[in-house]
Every structure is written in structure tokens, then in C-alpha cells.
Amino acid sequence: MLYWALIFFILAIIAGVFGFTGIAAASASIAQILFFVFLAVFVVSLIAHLITGRRPPLT
Template identity: 50%
Template sequence: MLHYAVVFFVIALIAALFGFGGIAASAAGIAKILFILFAILAVASFLFGLIKKP
């Protein structure tokens, strides 16, 4: 999931470089959502891993 966030961020940077503002904003928004989702799932996985150990 983090890979897809980075891919969309790179797409946003390239689109902004060439002047496609709408596409850049959309790709940056998608990247932000994916990164937040990744962070939440990573923290949840870490916490459940701590709880599950005897």
C-alpha cells in the first residue's frame, strides 16, 4: 500500500511539473489517503502483534 502511495505521489509531481494541476491534485489526494490508511494499518498491526504474544 505504501508503494501505491509513493507511485501516486510521483505521478502528482510529474503532472505538476508539466502543468496538469487537476491531475496533480487528484493524484496527491489519492496518495495522501493511501498513506494515512497505511499508517493506521501499520499501527494496528503493531499493536495486535504486541497483544498476541504471551
């Protein structure tokens, strides 16, 4: 999900350079939403890890 946020951020920068303000604003808002969703999922998984205390299996 962070990958998609970065893609939309780069798309917003490129669109802003070429003067497509509508596309740049839309891409920037999508990137912002995806970033906050990624951040929320990260915090939830971090809290779940701290509560359960389980470690991933070593291979």
C-alpha cells in the same frame, strides 16, 4: 499499499511539473489517503503484535 502511495506521489509531482494541476491535485490526494490507510494498518498490526506477543516463525 505504500507502493501505490509512492506511485501516486510521483505521478502528482510529474503532473505538477507539466502544469496539469487537476491531475496533480487528484494524484496527491489519492497518495495522501493511501498513506494514511497504510499508516493505520501499520499501527493496528503493531498493537496486535504487542498484545499477542507472538513472533513470526523463523525459517
